[in-house]
Amino acid sequence: PTGSHKPNTAVAQAYYNAVEGITKLTTETGAGQWGASLAMACALVGITCEVWQVRASYDAKPYRRYQMEAYGSVCHPSPSDLTEAGRAMLEKDPDTTGSLGMAISEAVEVAAKDPNAHYSLGSVLNHVMLHQSVIGQEVLAQLKEFGEEQADVVFGCAGGGSNLGGLSFPLIGQNLREGTTTRVVACEPAAAPSLTRGEYRYDFGDVAGLTPLIKMHTLGHDFVPSPIHAGGLRYHGMSPMVSHAVNLGLMGAVAVEQDDTFAAGLEFARAEGIVPAPESTHAIAAALDYVRTEAKDGEVVVIGVSGNGVLDLPAYENYL
Amino acid sequence: PTGSHKPNTAVAQAYYNAVEGITKLTTETGAGQWGASLAMACALVGITCEVWQVRASYDAKPYRRYQMEAYGSVCHPSPSDLTEAGRAMLEKDPDTTGSLGMAISEAVEVAAKDPNAHYSLGSVLNHVMLHQSVIGQEVLAQLKEFGEEQADVVFGCAGGGSNLGGLSFPLIGQNLREGTTTRVVACEPAAAPSLTRGEYRYDFGDVAGLTPLIKMHTLGHDFVPSPIHAGGLRYHGMSPMVSHAVNLGLMGAVAVEQDDTFAAGLEFARAEGIVPAPESTHAIAAALDYVRTEAKDGEVVVIGVSGNGVLDLPAYENYL
Structure with missing residues (x-):
């Protein structure tokens, strides 16, 4: 209902928090798909939800905030003056367009100070990968x-x-158990290339250093992606489990340029009927390139369309 | 993929026109769901599509135009200066916010002058009712x-x-054949109440009188609904088959006020996860009212959610 894969983990996280007696979840969101999904999940289980949205997206994508508010949640631009972390970031750079790392710091700080609140993360961590593995299981079916x-x-x-983890881990598991030879390609934006350009080391998950240290491919926790980048995929780090899989050679990675992604997205929309999310078009662009240059006849190519682009239509309009 | 029931008939219409050698379809659209659906369908079968969108919606809902353009279609505000009908309407009232009847006149005129083009209508007519009956068949299943x-x-x-016809005709058929007692309630906006306030007589389908005469419940083909009405449901007439069914007593009708619809839409979104289209909230509001005042325990109540409200979020935001 919110147009992306995110409810797979949002509903599970909201449900188990509600069962545990938690009455409020805080989180960050970039493009807005995660914030909208957690807002919906909290409405379904009857708890409140407070979201910090990266300012660049907050300003460019008002419909995402409307969506969160329709579900009864509150959404702030980040950095905000509502937290110590946010105030410190604004003091350092009053015109910052924000980053996921900054928004995480704010959401974590508010949850840490409220005994009835928990912080909820929509990607990166192991439990999220577990919830999302339903994607790969569905692909196998x-x-x-x-x-x-x-x-x-x-x-x-x-x-x-x-x-990516949800899509590929069940297939990699099949490779390891049954000797299939499925090849997995992680498609990341050239503007935030943690797998193809980042270092594999311990780093914080947020800008302020409030999270535990995580071993992952990272561009550094103070990385701020260009605000013109249209989609999500703006995080400085990469899931430890995905990072580990890449390090073991169980999957590869490519970086994709933004203009190629929109061209691929339009081609996909006109062939399949679905206008894909700008994030998903990275996978589509890489797949189209592969099919046109390398693929052999009869190969089975799977593309993960992680979300629709209905609320990203202005970005397509700018490209057209 | 476009978020409403409209592709059920858009794909069929585009396909059969393409098979017949037609290379272009013209149409009108109000809220934009039909225009987006026909744009998608034309992209899928490889023909072009030109849409006249009621100006009030064209101005208020730019995302719908972006959606049509992403599928490769062209979308004009109506009345436009591209047709004789449009120019005549603009001369009479340069500031008109438009109506479906006006937009139909423009789309029909362009198709009539081009031997390779046909005009395509997304509601009202019998073939559309036939295509949409898949909805009621799915309800029965x-x-x-x-x-x-x-x-x-x-x-x-x-x-x-x-x-409404697609949803209810298979159920009414079951009533007639098998003696079931399903009651059908048509829920229309108080702002355009063709069934509850209109006359049952012959009338034109468009403002300029270019269509054949149709026997239907009508508010008069020069009816212009209030531009503040947020959703679709702005047409002056009602499908001849639905009109006939109401006239035979096979279904009833109620008119619903706009504020009640948004309240019902938010309640539905927070309970079910789906932000419904403003059009659909008329059915939801009437159903909630029925369940709270009249329904007996154990009754089975079906609500037709004809579309999602993702591109109508600003209307919800205005209500909140």
Whole structure:
């Protein structure tokens, strides 16, 4: 209902927090798909939700805030003057367009000070990867339905890693257990290339250093992506489990340029009917390039479409 | 993929026109769901699509135009200076906010002058009702899946009548053939009440009088609904088949006030996760009222949610 894969983990997180007696969740959001999904999940289980949205997206995508408010949540631009972390960031750079790392610091701070509140993260962490593995399980079921023994190549976009991990881990598991040879390609934006350009080391998950240290591919926790980048996929780090899989050689990675992604998105929309989210178009662009240059006849290529682009239509309009 | 029931008939119409050698479809659109659906369908079958959108919606809902353009279609505000009908309307009232009847006149005129073009209508007519009957067939299948013998009361919103007819005709057919007692309630806006306030007589489908005469409930083909009305459901007439069914007593009708619809829409969104289209909230509001005042325990109430409200979030924001 919110147009992306995020409810897979949002509903689970809201439900288990509600069962535990928690009455409020805080979180950050970039493009807004995660914030909207957690807002919906909290409405469904009857708890409140407070979201810090990266200012660049907050200003450019008002419909996402309207969506969160329709579900009864509150949404602030980040950095905000509502937290110590936010005030410190604004003092350092009053015109900052924000980053996911900054918004995480704010949401974590508010949750840490309220015994009835928890902080909820929509990507990166192991429990999120677990919830999202339903995607890959569905891919396996769909392949079976179409009489295919395996996928040959799988393309998924990679920001924090949640849809990519969810899509690919069940297929990698099949490779390891049954000897299939599915190849997984992580498709990340050239503007925030944590897997292809980042270092594999311990780093904080947020700007202020409030989270535990996490071993991951990272561009540094003070990385601020260009505000013109249209989609999500703006996080400085990559899920530890995805990072580990790349390090073990279980999946590869490519960086995709933004203009190629919109061209691919329009081609996909006109062929399949679905206007894809700008994030998903990274996977589509890489898959189209592969099919046109390298693929052999009869290969089975899977593309993970992590969300629709209905609320990102102005970005397409700018491209057209 | 476009977020409403409209592709059910858009894909069929585009396909059969393409098979017949037609290379372009013209149409009108109000809230934009039909224009976006026909744009998508034309992209899928590889023909061009030109849409006249009622000016009030064109100005208030730019995302709908972006959506049509993403699918490769062209969208004009109506009345436009591109047609004789449009120029005549603008001369009479340069500041008109437009109406579906005016937009139909423009789209029909352009198609009539081009041997390779046809005009396509997304509601009202019998073939559209036929395509949409898949909705009611799915309701019957879903009821069976849940072990229910019949629906007791069915609420559907009514503009031109397409989703309502599609939803209810298979159930009315079951009533007539098998003696079930499903009651159907057409829910129309108080701002354009063709069933509850209109006359049952022959009238034109458009403002300029270019269409054949149609026997239907009508507010008069020069009716212009208030531009502040947020959703679709702005047509002056009602599908001849729905009109006939109401006239035979096979279904009833109620008019719903706009403020009640938004309150009902938010309640539905927070309970079900889906932000409904403003059109659909007419059915939801009437159903909630029925369940709270009249329904007996154990009654099976069906609500037709004809579309989602993702591109109508500003209207919700104005209400909040």
